[in-house]
Amino acid sequence: MRKTVYLGMIADIMHPGLINIINEGAKYGDLVIGLFTDKAIAQHKRLPYLTYEQRKNVVENIRGVARVVPQDEWSYAPNLRKLKPEYMIHGDDWQQGPDQELRKEAINAMKEWGGEVIEIPYTKGIDSSSLDKEIKGIGTTPDIRLKTLRRLIEAKPVVRILEVHDGLSGLIAENLEVKNGLYMESFDGMWSSSLTDSTSKGKPDIEAVDLTTRMQDLTNVLECTTKPIIYDGDTGGKLEHFIYTVRTLERNGISAVIIEDKVGLKKNSLFGTDAIQTQDTIENFCQKIRAGKNAQITKDFMIIARCESLIAGKSVEDALERCFAYVDEGGADGIMIHSKEKTGDDIREFCLRFKEKHPFVPIVAVPTTYNHLREEELASWGIKVVIYANHMLRAAYPAMVKVAQSILAHHRSYEANDLCMPIKQILELIPGTK
Numbered sequence: 196m197r198k199t200v201y202l203g204m205i206a207d208i209m210h211p212g213l214i215n216i217i218n219e220g221a222k223y224g225d226l227v228i229g230l231f232t233d234k235a236i237a238q239h240k241r242l243p244y245l246t247y248e249q250r251k252n253v254v255e256n257i258r259g260v261a262r263v264v265p266q267d268e269w270s271y272a273p274n275l276r277k278l279k280p281e282y283m284i285h286g287d288d289w290q291q292g293p294d295q296e297l298r299k300e301a302i303n304a305m306k307e308w309g310g311e312v313i314e315i316p317y318t319k320g321i322d323s324s325s326l327d328k329e330i331k332g333i334g335t336t337p338d339i340r341l342k343t344l345r346r347l348i349e350a351k352p353v354v355r356i357l358e359v360h361d362g363l364s365g366l367i368a369e370n371l372e373v374k375n376g377l378y379m380e381s382f383d384g385m386w387s388s389s390l391t392d393s394t395s396k397g398k399p400d401i402e403a404v405d406l407t408t409r410m411q412d413l414t415n416v417l418e419c420t421t422k423p424i425i426y427d428g429d430t431g432g433k434l435e436h437f438i439y440t441v442r443t444l445e446r447n448g449i450s451a452v453i454i455e456d457k458v459g460l461k462k463n464s465l466f467g468t469d470a471i472q473t474q475d476t477i478e479n480f481c482q483k484i485r486a487g488k489n490a491q492i493t494k495d496f497m498i499i500a501r502c503e504s505l506i507a508g509k510s511v512e513d514a515l516e517r518c519f520a521y522v523d524e525g526g527a528d529g530i531m532i533h534s535k536e537k538t539g540d541d542i543r544e545f546c547l548r549f550k551e552k553h554p555f556v557p558i559v560a561v562p563t564t565y566n567h568l569r570e571e572e573l574a575s576w577g578i579k580v581v582i583y584a585n586h587m588l589r590a591a592y593p594a595m596v597k598v599a600q601s602i603l604a605h606h607r608s609y610e611a612n613d614l615c616m617p618i619k620q621i622l623e624l625i626p627g628t629k
Contacts (some may be wrong), residue, residue, distance in 0.1 A: 198224035199280040203271050205231045206250045207243035212286070212317070214257070219315050220284040221259030228254050229266035229274045233350035239269055239379055241422075242346055244339065269377070270297060272304040279308050287314040296377065335421040337448025342495045344423040344450035347383050348557050353574045356425060356582045357382040360391040364587040365416035366624070384423040384450070387413055391588040392427075402429050406440055410447065419625075423450040425499075425582070430457050430475075434483050438490040441498070451497035452487070453531050453559065456480045456517065474503055477520045484525030499559055500527040505534040511545050518549060522556055529580070531559035539565035543576050550577035 200223045204213065220226045232247050243250060247265070255263045266274050275283060283305055289298045302312050347354045357368040365385060373380045390400045392409055416424065426444050431437040431454035444452055458475045475483075480500070487498045500521035504514035514532060521527040532545050542565065546558055557579035562568055570581055594614065601611040616624075 198282065199278065200224045200226045200282045200284055201229060201271075201275060201278060201280040202226060202284045203229040203231065203266050203274070204254070205236060205243060206254050207245055209253065209257075216284060216286060216315050217257060217259050220282075220313075223282045223284070223313065225261035226259055226284075227278065227280065228260055228263045229271065230254060230263050231266050231269075233346055235267050235269050237347065237350040238352075239377070241381065242343060242350065246346065271301045275301060275304045275310070276307070280305075280310060282311050282313055284313045284315060286317045288317040290314070293374075293377065335448075337446070338493075340417075340421060340423055340448040341445065341450050341493065344384060344425070344497065345495055347423070348579055351383065353570045353578070354383045354580045355381075355570065356384045356386045356580060358388045358391055358582070358584050358587050359385045359416055360388065360395045360588055361412065362415040362419045363624075364591075365420045367587070369420040369422055382422070384425065385416065385420065386582045386584055387416070387424055387426045387449075388584055388588075389427040389429050391585050394588060402432070406443060410443065413447070413449075417447065425449075425451045425453060425580075428452040428454040430455055431483055431487070434486050437483055437487050441487045441490045441496070442492075445491050445493060445496045450495070451499055451528070453499040453501050454483070454487075455501040455503055455531075455533075456521075457503050474507060474517075477517055477524075480517075481520055481525035484521060484527050488526045497528040498526075499529040499531050499557075500525065501531040501533060501559075503533060505532065505536070505541050505545070511541055511548070514545055515548055518545075519552060522553055527556075529557040529559055531561070533561060535564045537564050539568050542578075546576040546578055 200220045202216065202220045206213065206228075217226065217228075230247065230251055233242055236242060245253075251263050254260060264274065264278070268274070271283065283301055285298070285301070289295065298312075304310075305312050344354070359365040359368050368382045368385045371381060387409070389402070389404070389409075392412065393400045393404050396404060398404055413424070413426075426449050428437075428440060431440065431452075437454070441452065456475045457473060458479075459473045484498055484500060491498075500518065502514050502518050502521070504517060505511070518530045518532070521530065530549065532542060532549075534542050536542075539562065542560060542562075546560075549556075549558065554577075558577055559580040559582060560573055560578045561582045561584045562573065563584060573581055598608075598611045598614050601614065602608050604610075
């Protein structure tokens with residue numbers, strides 16, 4: 196009877212190193228590939244370019260592979276204990292670096308039934324991370340970008356979205372990573388905010404900047420990033436206009452639009468009841484959502500309904516009535532619930548009650564006023580997407596003012612040196628500058 200050999204892999208980019216380790220593993224018996232799912236990958240690095248099913252189709256057709264099973268955890272141990280293979284095979288590159296803990300877990304698990312871990316010398320000259328960077332440098336397509344948000348929502352406990360208002364802030368959302376134990380923290384996507392887009396142009400946040408103008412600026416972000424983008428659609432405008440907004444956004448690879456259930460001249464929600472906030476009727480807003488859903492071409496584009504009941508001083512009951520209708524009658528793909536209360540208690544009550552009826556409809560939150568709450572707690576309420584909606588512009592303005600004040604005070608820029616990044620770093624910031 197042939198022995199079982201286990202090999203875990205992501206298999207997004209197939210290269211000679213992976214083929215070599217597959218060939219080596221097949222020498223010991225029937226090779227079972229534990230293919231990492233999106234869920235297993237998303238907490239540690241960005242999603243693969245290919246879906247699980249696409250990667251599975253590639254791997255199971257490689258000579259030497261007996262079968263493919265999903266690996267739902269970053270750790271190999273759960274699958275090893277389930278399958279109890281005689282051998283596990285892995286490249287010896289995990290003897291150093293962040294994967295040492297994974298190696299220790301796998302070795303201990305294999306010892307439980309007398310299994311053996313075989314380490315294959317790492318194929319020199321082949322680096323998956325470098326290959327990934329090269330592919331990333333080429334860019335993405337609207338179709339791939341568009342689909343990524345739904346994949347992230349399915350794979351991650353919380354999808355983390357950062358406001359961007361130009362190409363430079365887009366590069367921060369695209370590239371910034373922070374190591375946190377076994378996890379690599381990064382932003383999953385970007386928020387094209389009408390507030391910061393208007394403010395960066397010196398205009399009020401009253402829908403004064405039209406779609407064509409916003410798309411011109413958003414193109415700068417699209418050209419230098421690959422992550423999914425959620426578009427702040429304000430009220431969506433007239434129903435007839437919203438249809439064209441959906442088609443334009445979808446054609447450009449935007450993953451979702453969020454529209455709010457208000458009518459009349461827009462006043463920013465954070466004014467709350469200090470400004471008159473007039474909500475649309477449930478019937479009219481559902482009609483607008485339906486028109487948008489009928490206008491889209493792909494099933495991947497999302498229309499998310501933003502409910503302003505709590506902002507307008509109404510009850511959680513009112514918010515629930517509206518949001519149930521937006522999903523059940525309008526066909527909304529998700530709900531954004533907004534509040535300016537600092538405790539977050541009203542958001543929590545809404546989420547827990549909404550999820551009782553619609554456990555699989557994603558809830559979006561913008562915790563600007565209740566920002567003492569961590570993402571983990573928001574996720575426990577059922578919130579799936581967290582948007583940091585205006586922080587990049589809010590951070591940039593005071594920094595620029597401080598530099599300008601220093602120049603005015605000292606009649607030179609010398610004292611502002613420490614407040615500015617070096618010229619050389621600026622030149623190296625944008626790929627292709629050198």
